Structure formats: C-alpha cells, structure tokens
C-alpha cells in the first residue's frame with residue numbers, strides 16, 4: 372500500500388541515519404512487538420505528520436526525535452492493548468493531550484469506542500482536526516475537563532501522565548459504570564500513589580491488575596494499574612436512579628411487527644436487508660457488548676428477567692418475548708438472552724492495490740463455512756478478508772457462531788463476484804489438481820481463492836493452484852478446512868523466513 376506523501380521504501384537521511392518514513396515507523400513498532408496492517412499504518416503515519424505540523428505552533432509534545440516519538444509515544448500508547456487485551460469500551464482517555472494513548476490505541480484496536488477528553492482548547496482544536504482527517508468511526512472528542520459532574524456512561528477510563536491515581540478515581544465517579552475499569556499507565560514507581568488510592572477510594576474501587584512490563588528492546592519500564600469500580604456511577608445532582616434504565620417491551624404475539632422483523636434476521640437475505648443481526652450465546656453476546664456497545668440495539672430475553680450486564684449501553688431496548696416466540700429465534704437452543712446488533716459497514720475491496728500479505732477471497736455459500744474460514748483467517752492473521760458476491764452473509768447468526776465471534780472485529784472487505792475477478796490478479800487457487808502445497812512458495816502478496824462448495828473452481832484459475840495431499844479414495848476436503856490448512860502452511864513459511 373502506498374501512503375500519501377511518503378513511501379514504504381527506506382530512505383537515508385543526511386548523516387546516514389534512516390530517515391523518518393512509514394516503513395521505518397513500522398520497523399520500530401515491530402521491534403516493540405507491535406504489528407500493524409497497511410490500513411493501520413497509514414492513519415498512524417498521518418497522525419504523526421499532523422502532530423509534527425501542529426507541534427511547532429501548539430507545543431504539543433516534548434519528544435521531537437522521530438525514533439523516540441514512535442517508541443515513547445505511539446508504541447507506549449499501544450502496548451496496554453497487548454498487556455491487557457480485554458480493554459473496555461466505550462473507553463474514556465482522560466487528559467489525552469495531543470491524543471495519547473487514545474489515538475494510537477484506536478488505530479490498533481478499531482473495535483474500541485474511544486472518547487478523547489481534553490480540557491485545553493488548543494489541544495481540543497488539534498484533536499478535532501485529527502479526528503476529522505482520520506475519519507475513524509468510534510473516535511470522539513470530549514472538549515471539557517472531566518470532573519464528577521461528567522455523566523456520560525463509560526465502561527472504562529485510561530489515562531497517561533495526568534495526575535495521581537486517587538484524584539482520577541474520584542474525578543470519574545459520575546461517568547464510570549459499576550464494574551468499569553480505570554487503567555493507569557504509570558512508570559515503575561507508583562506505590563505511594565497506590566497506597567493513597569487504597570486509603571481514599573477503597574469503598575468505591577478494588578485493585579484489579581498490576582502489570583509490570585518494559586517497552587521491548589528499550590530500558591523503559593512501565594506499569595499498568597487497573598482498578599475496578601465496585602459501585603454504580605454517582606449522579607452529581609444526587610437524583611435517584613430510575614427503576615430500570617432500559618425500555619422494556621413485552622412481546623407475546625407472532626404478528627407483532629417487531630417480532631416479525633426479528634424473525635427475518637434468521638436468513639442471510641434478511642440480515643442484509645435489515646442491516647442487523649442476532650447474536651446468540653452468552654459469551655458472544657458479552658463479547659459484542661464489550662467490542663461495540665454502540666451497535667447493540669436490543670437485549671432479547673424470555674422467562675426470568677436476566678438484566679443486561681453493567682457494561683450494556685443505556686440506549687438499548689429490552690424485549691421480553693414469550694417462551695414460544697423466543698424459541699423461534701434461539702437458533703442454537705442456548706436459552707440465554709440474544710442481542711440485536713447493527714451491522715458495521717463493509718468497505719469495498721480495492722483489487723488494484725497490491726497490498727502486502729494475503730487477501731483471502733471467500734466464495735462460500737454456507738454461512739457456517741464462511742464463519743469457520745473467518746475464524747481461521749483471524750487465527751493466522753490474514754491481512755484482508757474479501758467477501759465475494761457469492762458468499763453467504765458473514766453476519767448470518769450461523770456464521771457469527773461458527774466464527775466464534777471473530778467476525779465482529781475482522782478486517783472485512785466487499786469484493787466482486789467470481790466472474791468479475793480480474794484475470795491478472797495474483798491468485799493462488801485451491802484445487803485437488805493443483806501442485807502439492809509442500810512444494811509451493813507463497814508470494815509476498817497474493818489472493819487466496821478456495822473453490823465454491825459443490826462446483827469448485829473456474830478453470831481459469833487452475834494454472835496457479837495448490838492442493839493438499841489426501842488419501843487416494845477421498846474426493847475432497849471441506850472447503851473451509853482446506854483453506855485453514857493452506858493458511859497454516861502460508862503462515863509457517865512466513866515465520867520460517
């Protein structure tokens with residue numbers, strides 16, 4: 372992928388040092404254990420350029436050396452996501468200054484909804500410019516100082532270089548939900564602050580994590596200190612909480628229009644038309660609420676009133692269905708509440724862009740195969756998952772379940788139909804007649820094309836096909852299984868380099 376105003380080639384500076392570039396930034400991040408896709412590197416590089424541009428006038432950071440900026444600002448901001456992957460969302464970055472850690476974190480973890488809170492007007496102006504330029508959904512600026520009267524509900528707070536722990540814990544008392552997390556990015560010596568917090572805030576917060584680590588390949592030591600809130604957010608006005616924050620609607624009749632719309636979501640066509648899906652199963656529902664609370668539209672229950680969990684968004688509706696109606700939606704018989712979930716936009720795939728790595732083209736018509744292959748693609752860190760027009764909807768409830776939820780945060784793109792795939796694409800196809808995979812060296816950049824279930828592959832792709840050896844009397848492997856084996860071999864070769 373080519374970035375605006377730069378190139379991925381290494382450049383030499385005047386003194387023989389490697390000049391700043393996106394590829395140098397990528398290299399430095401990788402040394403810190405952080406791997407970004409091209410689609411993540413581009414906005415980070417753009418952010419870096421804006422930070423440099425505005426810094427001269429606004430004095431945004433004291434770190435100016437390129438390599439230090441990458442390591443001490445961007446890598447430092449991203450590493451909490453590797454140390455503590457269960458980051459909550461929405462996540463308030465309290466005192467973000469020029470956007471640390473919130474902006475690099477958002478680029479690394481696009482699934483998080485991040486609120487950048489900053490009290491100084493000039494910095495707010497810079498943040499708004501960055502947010503507009505990067506155009507990342509789920510990245511907002513809160514232009515005010517956070518105090519206990521700030522009552523927008525959040526599931527977590529993260530903060531770096533702002534103030535002592537106890538002060539922040541008190542400051543977020545109006546917005547942090549019960550069981551929410553406050554994550555402090557600290558240096559190694561913060562025991563005194565923690566002792567103070569234990570004295571002042573132990574009724575409202577419990578220490579949940581204390582993770583010591585080092586920025587890899589550097590001597591810089593860090594600590595991630597997390598506190599879990601034991602109590603509900605206090606309203607600054609002390610007004611009593613309403614009995615339930617959710618609108619509850621009882622549905623008993625098959626002819627209820629809301630129920631009829633829900634039933635349509637049991638087919639791929641209904642999911643596509645309605646722009647929504649049903650997520651079933653306790654773990655997947657919790658995962659979806661954590662990753663994208665803003666997409667959660669309704670909590671669908673039956674029988675005993677299982678309240679939505681504390682991290683659920685208040686705007687969500689609560690539908691209570693009769694057991695008979697619920698049974699019709701409970702495709703997998705989990706008997707646990709189902710989530711009505713807004714689909715994310717799937718951007719169009721740019722086939723002309725020879726981006727590095729693997730673009731997995733999916734033609735499968737069985738939603739379970741689509742889900743299973745997305746799960747494998749996530750496991751083997753495929754760069755792009757391209758859904759061809761023939762593919763079943765990846766958000767069909769069966770696909771979501773087969774993907775074990777990985778579809779909710781996968782790098783999905785919408786591709787053309789099989790017949791419109793350009794003949795000059797660097798396609799590696801999968802076919803029983805192909806050359807044995809063990810003798811094949813995967814190129815740097817390619818499109819992996821498995822055959823459709825049933826008809827298999829169009830003959831125009833057979834020249835560059837690989838096959839997985841099987842016992843003689845077996846006709847074929849399941850398409851998703853064959854793809855998983857191929858991805859394993861691709862990854863193995865890449866690691867061996």
Ligand SMILES: C[S@@+](CC[C@H](N)C(=O)[O-])C[C@H]1O[C@@H](n2cnc3c(N)ncnc32)[C@H](O)[C@@H]1O
Nearest residue numbers: 466467468471488489490491516517531532533
């Ligand atoms: C030392 S800077 C750190 C900025 C950033 N977190 C970083 O690590 O680079 C602290 C920032 O927090 C902001 N700030 C301080 N108190 C705040 C509050 N109560 N709400 C929002 N922002 C605050 C300040 O304006 C300043 O920009």
